[in-house]
Amino acid sequence: MLDSLISQMEKEKQPDEIVTTGVLESLQNFIRKCIVAVLSYGPMPRHIAFIMDGNRRYAKSRSIKEGAGHRVGFSALMASLLYCYEMGVKYITVYAFSIDNFKRDPTEVQTLMELMEEKINELLENRNVINKVNCKINFWGNLDMLSEPVRLAAQKLMASTSRNAGLVLSVCMPYNSTSEIANAVNELCAERRDMMQREHAGSSNGRAVGSGAHSDISVADLDRHMYTAGCPDPDIVIRTSGETRLSNFLLWQTTFSHLQNPEPLWPEFSWRHLVWAILQYQRVYPYIEQNRIQAKKQL
C-alpha cells in the first residue's frame, strides 16, 4: 500500500516520465527496501528538518508559472514524507513559509496562501497519506498572521491528527526562530505572572507558596515554551538548492544538528538524495553524539 502511494507521488512529481510496468515497479520497490535495510544497520536520524528552497528557481528553469513550482514542491514534500516514514524517521519539520516571505510580491503571497489552504483541505478530505503513516501534523509559527481560512484549516487539521502516534510532521508557517524565542519569553512571563497570582491567593489563604515564579529564567524554562517542546532536536537540517544559510530557521534547536546543503532544488529532491543525506549523517554521528552527551553532562 505504501509502495503504491510512493509510486503515485513519484508519478505526480514527474508527469512526463514513462510509466513503469508493474514488474519494474515491484523491482524498484524491492531494491529500495534492500537499500533501506542496509542503511538501517547504522545510526538513523530520528528528526530531519527541511528548508524547502528552490521552488521558484525550478519553475523558472522549466518555464512554468511560479505557482506551479510550489505545487511540484508540495508533491516533493509528500514523497519525502513517505520516504522518511519508510526509513523510520519519526519527526519531520519543514520550513514552509518564513515571516520574511510576507515581503514578497502580494500576488505570490496570495498564491502561496491559497495553495496552503487547498492542500490542507485536501489532506483533511483524503486522509490516505495521513492514515498510512498515522501522521500527527503540527503548524508552528505566528498563526495569527495567516488569513482566517488558512488559519482555521490548519487548526482543524492539527486537531484532527492530534491523537495520531505515528510520524510527526511539523510545518513551520509563518515562522522564524527569533520570533519563536520572543514568543517563548512572552509565554514564560505570562506563566510566571499566573504563578505569582496563584501564590498571592494561596498565601492569603494561609497555604504554602512555591518559589517557581521567583527563580531565574533558565534555558530549560525557555525550552519548555518553544514550539518544538516535546520534540527532539533535529539530527539533520537539509537546505536544498545549495544555499548555506539557515534563514532564521530553528536556530535555538540546531546546536548539534548536521547542516547539509545539497545542490538539487527542492522539487528535484528525491529518494537518492535522502539516502545520501543519511549516509553523510552516519559518518558524522559519533562526533555529534559525543558533543550532545558532553553538553548534557554540563547541564
Added chain:
Amino acid sequence: MMVKLILGFLWYLIHLVISLFNLWSHLCNNLECYLISSELLPKFRNLRLEKLKYLGVVVDSREANNILKVKQLLWWLSTIGVKNVILYDVEGVLKKLLEPGIKASRDRNSRNSINVSANMEASHFSHGGMAVECLSGSDGKEGIAKAANLMYSDFCNCATHGSAKSDIIFTEADMACALRAAGSGGAEPDLLLVYGPVRCHLGFPAWRLRYTEIVHMGSLKSMKYGSIVKAFYRFSEKYQNYGK
C-alpha cells in the same frame, strides 16, 4: 544473524567507497588550494570584501587548544583584509587562551580613556588592526536566558506599578535590546567559517546567526589559506534576498 552480517558487511562497504571518494575530493581540493595560494587561478586574485563586514569563526573546542593555529588563522584573516572577526567555541577555550590579548586591550582602552562597555571589554581585543571578539557557549542560549530575565524584571516592574501593561507583549526588537543590555548583543556575522570535523554551528548565538552563510572548512590542524580565499570568493558571488 546471517542477514545481519551481510547487511553489516554491505554497510561498511558503502562507507568505504564513500571514504575513497572523499579522499579523492580532498586531494583535488588540496591541489586547488595550492593553486589559489600561488595565485595561479586568476579569479581568486582580487577578492572583493565589501560585503564581508563581520566574519564569524566557529572552532571545535578540542581543536581550539592549538593556539598557534588559531593565531595563524587570525594572521591570515588580517592579511586578507578582514576587519572584524567573531571567534566562537562551545567550551570557552578560545576566551581563556586569548585572555592575555583581551586583558591588554582592556588596559589600553582604559589608558586611552576609551569608553567601552564592561560587557564588550570582556571579550574584545585587537589583532593586527582587526577587531576580534571571543564568544563561548555561555553567550548562546544562556545569553538569551539572561536577556529573558531582564525582560521578566521589566514585566514585574510594570505589574508592580499597577501599569495597565499587565499583558505586555515583548517584540523581537525588545529582545534585541535586552540581549545588548545583558552583554549578548553584537553584530551578526555575514559569513561563518566552521573549523571542526562536522558542519555544525555548535550553539553560536542564535540571535546573531539569522542570515549568516555557514561554510565548513574542515579541521583546524589542516587549515589552508587557499580554502579561506575560496570561501571568501564564493561569498562575494552570493546573492541574498532575505526572504523576498
